[in-house]
Structures are given as structure tokens and as C-alpha cells.
Amino acid sequence: MSLIEAAREVRENAWVPYSRFKVGAAIRAASGRVYVGCNVENVAYPEGTCAEAGAIAAMVAGGDTRIDEIAVIADSPTPVAPCGGCRQKIAxxxxxxxEVTMATTEGQTLTRRVADLLPGAFDAAQMERAAGPAA
Incomplete structure (x- = not known):
């Protein structure tokens, strides 16, 4: 099964009673295992979970920590990119x-590299000074 197909399948499980906007995500980890996630809304809107974040959490829970490829799918006129928070989580x-492949349920796709989706990403190297002794 391709990553887009895995994302399409899990998308159907999305819990979206408020927006009705289902999103599915699938990750191929460095181990070759595939992890999936779908968006889960909550009436307290900021408390929901994006599909990409759910797939990342499943990957980490499964013992993997490196993404080799990711696909995201939604029923939209054009491919939908991960939100800013998920871009940081992916990075x-x-x-x-x-590569991050974004797809529509109608078959349109757009593939971008993580660096193109999140230029100037904040990363652990920027925290090196914080690892030293406290002042």
C-alpha cells in the first residue's frame, strides 16, 4: 500500500464533528514501518490533534524516531500543506x-521537501548554549 493510500484509508476515521474537514497522514519511518494518523477535533478547538501529529505520535510510540517520507491527504480543491506547528513537528x-507529499481525494498531488515547507526551522543546534551550566 502506498503512503497516500494509507493516509486516504485512515482519513476516514477522522473525528471532525465541527469542521467536517477530514485529514489523513501516513509516515514511512527509517525502519520501513508505516504509521498513520487522522485529525481529531475537540469542542475546545485548540485541544484537537492534527493528522500529522497523530502519525508522529504513533511512530514514536512504535519505537521509531526518523521519518523517511510522509503523505497527507484532504478533501480540498488543492493539496493542503501541514500547518505551521506540524511542519515544526515533522522537522x-x-x-x-x-519529501512531504500532499494530496487531494481527487488525486492531485504536490511534493515538497521539509526544508521548502519550513525554511529556517528552529532545531536542537540552536539550543546548544542552553545545555551548559545555569548562570
Whole structure:
């Protein structure tokens, strides 16, 4: 099964009683295992979970920590990119050249590298000074 197909399948499980906007995501980890996630809304809107974040959480829970490829699908006229927060989450586990394929349920796709989706990403190297002794 392709990543887009896996994302399409899990998208059907999305819990979206408020927006009705279902999103599915699938990750191929460095191990070759595939992890999926769908968006889960909550009446307290900021408390929901994006599909990409759910797939990343499943990957980490499954013992993997490196993303080799990711696909995201939604019923939209054009491919939908991950939100800013999810772009940062993806960058935590994926190198800058990892491909993110965004798809519509009608079959349109757009592929971008993580570095193109999140230029100037904040990363652990920027925290090196914080690792030293407290002043």
C-alpha cells in the first residue's frame, strides 16, 4: 500500500464533528514501518490533534524516531500543506530533504521537501548554549 493510500484509508476515521474537514497522514519511518494518523477535533478547538501529529505520535510510540517520507491527504480543491506547528513537528524527526507529499481525494498531488515547507526551522543546534551550566 502506498503512503497516500494509507493516509486516504485512515482519513476516514477522522473525528471532525465541527469542521467536517477530514485529514489523513501516513509516515514511512527509517525502519520501513508505516504509521498513520487522522485529525481529531475537540469542542475546545485548540485541544484537537492534527493528522500529522497523530502519525508522529504513533511512530514514536512504535519505537521509531526518523521519518523517511510522509503523505497527507484532504478533501480540498488543492493539496493542503501541514500547518505551521506540524511542519515544526515533522522537522524534528525528518531531515531537510525528506519529501512531504500532499494530496487531494481527487488525486492531485504536490511534493515538497521539509526544508521548502519550513525554511529556517528552529532545531536542537540552536539550543546548544542552553545545555551548559545555569548562570
Amino acid at each position: 524534528e524527526f525528518a531531515g531537510p530533504d525528506v
